[in-house]
Amino acid sequence: MAETLDVIKQQIEENPVLLYMKGSPNQPMCGFSSQTVQAVMACGRRFAYVDILQNPDIRSELPKYANWPTFPQLWINGELVGGNDIILDLFEKGELQPLIEAAVPAEEE
Numbered sequence: 001m002a003e004t005l006d007v008i009k010q011q012i013e014e015n016p017v018l019l020y021m022k023g024s025p026n027q028p029m030c031g032f033s034s035q036t037v038q039a040v041m042a043c044g045r046r047f048a049y050v051d052i053l054q055n056p057d058i059r060s061e062l063p064k065y066a067n068w069p070t071f072p073q074l075w076i077n078g079e080l081v082g083g084n085d086i087i088l089d090l091f092e093k094g095e096l097q098p099l100i101e102a103a104v105p106a107e108e109e
Contacts, residue, residue, distance in 0.1 A: 004057040008065055012075050015048035016103035020062060021072040022053050029053055032084040036072040039091040045104040076103045 012018055017040070023029030025037045029051075040047055052059040052071055063069045066080050074081045076099050081087065090096040 001057075001061060004061045005065060008058060008062055011048070011050060012078055015075075016077055017045065017047035017100055018075040019047060019049040019072055020052055020058070020075075021049055022051070024051055025049055030071075032070075033072045036074065036084045036087045039087050039096060040074065040100065042091070043097040043100040045100050045106075047100070047104070076100065 019025075019037060019040055021028060021033035021037060023033055025041060028034035028037055037049070050058060052062070059071070062071075062073065066073055068080055068083065070083050072087075073083060074087050081090070081099065087096060090099070
């Protein structure tokens, strides 16, 4: 289990915008992941993702590490932003894009 936590920490550290989701951005495997990935993609910046269906260890360990029980989970600059409801709320208020743009400046595109 410690190895899985190390992998999670490394993924979060190495990716300024990281989405833990079911499936992939092109093929989300649940409605919540689909809605969240659309909101993140609409912000127009690069982001990393981890398909938790392909990574059962991460699927079981991340909720404990994050103290957040559900997926998807969006992490920006090492901080858990939240799940689907929070992401959609931030997106609708116009607050998600500035968070993502600050984490991934345009010149890094």
